[in-house]
Amino acid sequence: MDLDAVLAGCSSNDNVVRKQAEQTITAAAKSPEILSQLMQRLQSAEQPQVRQLSGVLLRKHLRSHWRRLPASAHKQIQTALQQRLVQETVEPVRRAVAELIASIARLTVPNREWPGLLEWLHQLSAAASEHHRQAALQIFSSLTEVIGEHLQESFPVLQQVFLASLKDSSVEVRRTALEAVSAMMPWLDDEHHIALFKDLVPLTIQVTQHALQSGDEITAVLAFETFLDLLEVPASWVGAFFPALVKLSVESASNTQLELNTREQALQVVNWLAQFKPKQLTKQQLVKPILESLCKLCAEPDPEDHDQDDQLSASKFASQAIDTLALNLQNKWVFPHCLAFAKDAIQSGDSNVRAAACTVLVVVAEGCCDACTSHLSDVLQNSWHQCNSTVAVHDLGRALWVRVLALVVLCDFGIPLFLYMSANGPDELQGYLEALMAKLLEVVRTGNSDTQYSALGAIASAANAAGASFQPYVPAVFPVLQQYMEATDSSMLKRRCRATEAMGLMATAIGKQAVMPMVPHIMQAALK
Incomplete structure (x- = not known):
């Protein structure tokens, strides 16, 4: 197999060529021999995209072969990856190497099969290069997210790393530090570990404020997500x-x-x-x-x-x-x-x-x-x-919307409203309901789509609150609701649904006997 040609095929814009290359890699990956070839490309290929793809493929296929490799091969791969991460100058490749290191670490750290890794990452997090500091945090974040219970004894060290990283001059480092902090929080399961996080909160607030002031909204959103995790800390x-x-x-x-x-x-x-x-x-x-x-x-x-x-x-x-x-x-x-x-x-x-x-x-x-x-x-x-x-003509559109909202207020307060009105006599109730329905029907007939939608909802609320008292308004309301229920244009779908809801509530309000003559028409409109 010409691995270089296959890797080039995996990046091809031709779907047939790319699919064939991927199938070749999948078949070759059944043998551990592919690992050494990919490691060689990762370390020495001139083209960044080849190095990146080699790292991605290693992360995908190394796991299935790792346990069958001798300890000497483990050590060799681990050392080579640490060197590659430090030497790599292209960010996408560096990220691929960092993800590969994290993938192997998730297999080895729980069994203490990568001695010195955490100490090396700690040193890397304080390196002169911001890219190295960010890479260290990416690996810490990935490890903590998956095998946090195996890192708890190292939480004091991680806390110091995060404290320093949240103060870092680099936006990318601070942002990655937030991701790492968020990944650690679910594993804070005792008072000692929880106490370690306390000092990180003021710094996280400062990072958020600085991000908002500088227009870095990506970091700000990430910080607010971190705060939600913080609020769950017991x-x-x-x-x-x-x-x-x-x-x-x-x-x-x-x-x-x-x-x-x-x-x-x-x-x-x-x-x-x-x-x-x-x-x-x-x-x-x-x-x-x-x-x-x-x-x-x-x-x-x-x-x-x-x-x-x-x-x-x-x-x-x-x-x-x-x-x-x-x-x-x-x-x-x-x-x-x-x-x-x-x-x-x-x-x-x-x-x-x-x-x-x-x-x-x-x-x-x-x-x-x-x-x-x-x-x-x-x-x-x-x-x-x-x-x-009453409103001026130039403000009519917005004012109509305000009126509809006011009507919705009245209808949302329908139950206590009608209890109140009933206690003060049926005439007062009927006088209110009559005026309310007249306004709602006017809006349903003449308003724009938004106001019509809200007014239909207000009719539903009014019917639900009024109960049997809604009977006198059925002759005027029924044909309007029926018309909306029979609308087939896609732009009318929301209003059709709201009218259907209103029809159901009105039917429930006036009772079985009153609604029976309308049932065939309701069913016809609903099934149209």
């Missing part, structure tokens, strides 16, 4: 860092100069704390500043040409975070701040701010149901006022 001292982490998280999420996915990742810290450490948030008085920032974020306009279905928006991930807080904290910690914001924001001349007021009330409706009921008059006054507001 140690009381972790709580001491919550204020700094929350501040960093909220400030980053509010920074409009950052990419939206970076901002969302930053906010995951708040979401995690709300779900798993809610008492710490309240104990350390962190809820109010979090909610103040999140409510403001709900008013951030969407980017131009924004696709609400497929793209992130600040208002979306902020409202999701508010919902998480409402579901996991006691009402008294969340609802007063949200209601105070909504009362002020609903009076704003900025339609984005008014929309944020409605959005905030919508998302807390489920988690703060009891508080919503006791403050229902405030919610209704603000939302109903917005539904009946």
Whole structure:
């Protein structure tokens, strides 16, 4: 076999040639003789792509032959790879060698069959070359991720390596250090090991801040992922860092100069704390500043040409975070701040701010149901006022969206609302429902796709809340829902689904006897 020709074939753009070359390598790899040939190419081939491919193929096939090789061959390969890593000048090849070393180390370190490897890596992590420092961290990260339990006795040394690496002048080294730190955390299973990590937290926060200031969002995202791992560490001292982490998280999420996915990742810290450490948030008085920032974020306009279905928006991930807080904290910690914001924001001349007021009330409706009921008059006054507001022609499009949100608020508060109205007499209930349905049907007929979708959902909520009281509105609502259910254009799919949901809730609300005459028409529309 002409190995050089086969390796060249593996890199060919011709699919037939490449597939044939790969099949030849797979067949040859059944014999350990291929290993020495690949090692030779890895060490001395002039073309970087040949050296890189040789390293990749060795990592793929060496494992199956390793145990059958003599100890002398093990030593020879290990020494050659250490030398190759130090001498290699091309980054992709160097990474391939580092991955190969890590692959062999995972086989040998647990049985202490690579003496001196960890000491060599420790020295390499302090080398003059940033490429060598980064390579050492890559290997440490790979080893810790897979065989961390066999490295626990070396954790004090690793901690010192990570401390130095997080202070490194190289961005790449600091980023790789974060990956290594994150890989180590799942293996911190006793107080001594956990204590070692404590000193790494302030440095990780500093690395994140520096990355954000310098526009290095890749490192920042990685750091926020590392913080999520940190929050799972079972140690009381972790709580001491919550204020700094929350501040960093909220400030980053509010920074409009950052990419939206970076901002969302930053906010995951708040979401995690709300779900798993809610008492710490309240104990350390962190809820109010979090909610103040999140409510403001709900008013951030969407980017131009924004696709609400497929793209992130600040208002979306902020409202999701508010919902998480409402579901996991006691009402008294969340609802007063949200209601105070909504009362002020609903009076704003900025339609984005008014929309944020409605959005905030919508998302807390489920988690703060009891508080919503006791403050229902405030919610209704603000939302109903917005539904009946008049606007200038130039602001009509956005204002219509705000009105729909206000209607959704009313319907999401439907159950406590109708309990309240029922207690004050049927006439008051019917008067409210009549006006509400008239507005919703107007939006469903004349609004754009987004407002129609939301209004259909509001109709579903209203029917669910009103129950049998919804019967007088069926003649007007049924044909509208039927029309949407029969729509076949792909652009109508979401609205068709929402109309189908509304039809089902309406049928449940009015009861079997009332809905029976409509069943054939409903089935025909649903199956169309």
